[in-house]
Amino acid sequence: VEAEHDTVNLAEAWLTAEESRDTLKREPDYTASVLQTAGSLVMVCDRHGKVVRFNQACELVSGYAFEEVKGRNFWDRLVPRDQLDASRAAFLSRGPADFPHVSERPWQGRDGRRRQVRWTATALLSGDGELDYIVYTGTDVTERAALERLKDEFLGVVSHELRTPLTSIRGALGLLSGGMLGEVSPKGQRMLEIASLSADRLARLVNDLLDVERLESGHLALDYQACDAIALMEQAVATVQGMAAESNVTVEVDPLEAPLVADPDRVIQVLTNLLGNAVKFSPPGGRVWLRAERLPEGLLFEVRDQGRGIPDDKLELVFDRFQQVDASDSREKGGTGLGLAICRGLVAQHGGRIWAENGLERGAVFRFVLPGAGVGRVPAVVDSQAAPCPPSAS
Numbered sequence: 001v002e003a004e005h006d007t008v009n010l011a012e013a014w015l016t017a018e019e020s021r022d023t024l025k026r027e028p029d030y031t032a033s034v035l036q037t038a039g040s041l042v043m044v045c046d047r048h049g050k051v052v053r054f055n056q057a058c059e060l061v062s063g064y065a066f067e068e069v070k071g072r073n074f075w076d077r078l079v080p081r082d083q084l085d086a087s088r089a090a091f092l093s094r095g096p097a098d099f100p101h102v103s104e105r106p107w108q109g110r111d112g113r114r115r116q117v118r119w120t121a122t123a124l125l126s127g128d129g130e131l132d133y134i135v136y137t138g139t140d141v142t143e144r145a146a147l148e149r150l151k152d153e154f155l156g157v158v159s160h161e162l163r164t165p166l167t168s169i170r171g172a173l174g175l176l177s178g179g180m181l182g183e184v185s186p187k188g189q190r191m192l193e194i195a196s197l198s199a200d201r202l203a204r205l206v207n208d209l210l211d212v213e214r215l216e217s218g219h220l221a222l223d224y225q226a227c228d229a230i231a232l233m234e235q236a237v238a239t240v241q242g243m244a245a246e247s248n249v250t251v252e253v254d255p256l257e258a259p260l261v262a263d264p265d266r267v268i269q270v271l272t273n274l275l276g277n278a279v280k281f282s283p284p285g286g287r288v289w290l291r292a293e294r295l296p297e298g299l300l301f302e303v304r305d306q307g308r309g310i311p312d313d314k315l316e317l318v319f320d321r322f323q324q325v326d327a328s329d330s331r332e333k334g335g336t337g338l339g340l341a342i343c344r345g346l347v348a349q350h351g352g353r354i355w356a357e358n359g360l361e362r363g364a365v366f367r368f369v370l371p372g373a374g375v376g377r378v379p380a381v382v383d384s385q386a387a388p389c390p391p392s393a394s
């Protein structure tokens with residue numbers, strides 16, 4: 001058995017719990033020393049949450065010695081009081097299938113200071129496939145989390161402050177080019193048009209940044225209303241029609257009458273964004289399709305194009321902030337890489353999900369599902385934090 005173990009690759013060695021346990025028993029001292037002195041936090045708990053290993057990094061970050069937490073539930077000392085129930089419940093609700101998983105949680109040190117820790121939890125299973133031990137490896141991300149928050153706040157303040165002067169600039173440009181303040185020479189008119197286009201683009205960017213910040217900080221409240229899919233689809237198509245005509249792209253909509261409870265402006269924003277991208281990445285003469293469908297889990301919207309599609313390894317990545325498939329995209333196609341991040345945030349805020357696929361032949365397909373389709377009732381009180389999704393059809 002010994003010899004076999006040596007040749008087995010690591011992934012396989014993790015496979016059977018019996019082997020894992022045997023390995024632990026045979027663990028040479030140096031493996032223990034490596035874990036003990038590693039820069040990452042390493043904590044091992046049994047299936048009841050009792051701490052059986054707690055390395056030096058854990059001691060350093062928490063201020064507790066191993067002896068002080070050994071044999072106790074980890075939440076007794078390490079989890080802030082206000083998180084205790086949630087932490088215990090989350091731990092106890094996990095089964096073998098829930099591993100590995102990654103989570104970010106606060107730790108409370110001996111001195112009362114909170115540290116934000118990013119954990120990866122993996123499971124050691126017993127011979128009959130039950131949880132035996134849970135191995136947590138973690139990194140203290142307190143400073144990074146604080147910086148992220150600061151950056152988001154900064155983004156919010158700056159975008160907000162930019163909005164007011166921008167509004168007056170756009171207003172003034174509108175008055176000038178409308179001839180309200182006297183005749184403008186043809187050359188001046190062209191300058192005004194360029195200035196207006198740039199101001200519009202800046203306004204879009206500022207609005208996108210504000211949306212991103214609000215979504216990240218949980219401050220974007222949805223205005224739920226009873227609406228109908230057909231109206232949302234038609235309005236979104238009307239918004240991109242001009243741009244589509246300019247690029248010689250046809251947008252076809254297969255309208256579906258289906259009531260839903262959602263924030264109509266935000267759903268139109270998502271649809272417009274997806275349609276705008278589809279048009280942007282379509283070849284001249286190409287077609288873009290918008291359709292919807294009732295599913296048991298909610299209402300599905302689909303935007304499909306005949307463009308270059310998205311590489312398989314980027315299908316998830318494009319939903320991240322400032323992510324573009326090609327570095328030249330923003331130069332050649334315009335855009336900031338914020339649109340899909342906002343779409344994902346808005347759909348998630350509705351309690352739905354959004355994803356991208358590649359078409360069978362070519363082109364990209366974007367789909368999102370909103371729950372609560374077919375519900376004809378507007379919730380009386382809707383708090384975006386407490387009730388991220390409208391009541392679902394029963």
Ligand code: ADP
Pocket residue numbers: 273277278281305307308309310318323324325326329330334335336337338339340341364
């Ligand atoms: P933006 O379009 O402003 O750059 P998005 O977040 O909307 O930002 O899109 C991110 C990136 O995803 C785009 O830059 C592009 O690389 C890719 N993408 C989005 N939609 C499509 C599509 N329909 N076809 C091909 N690529 C797409």
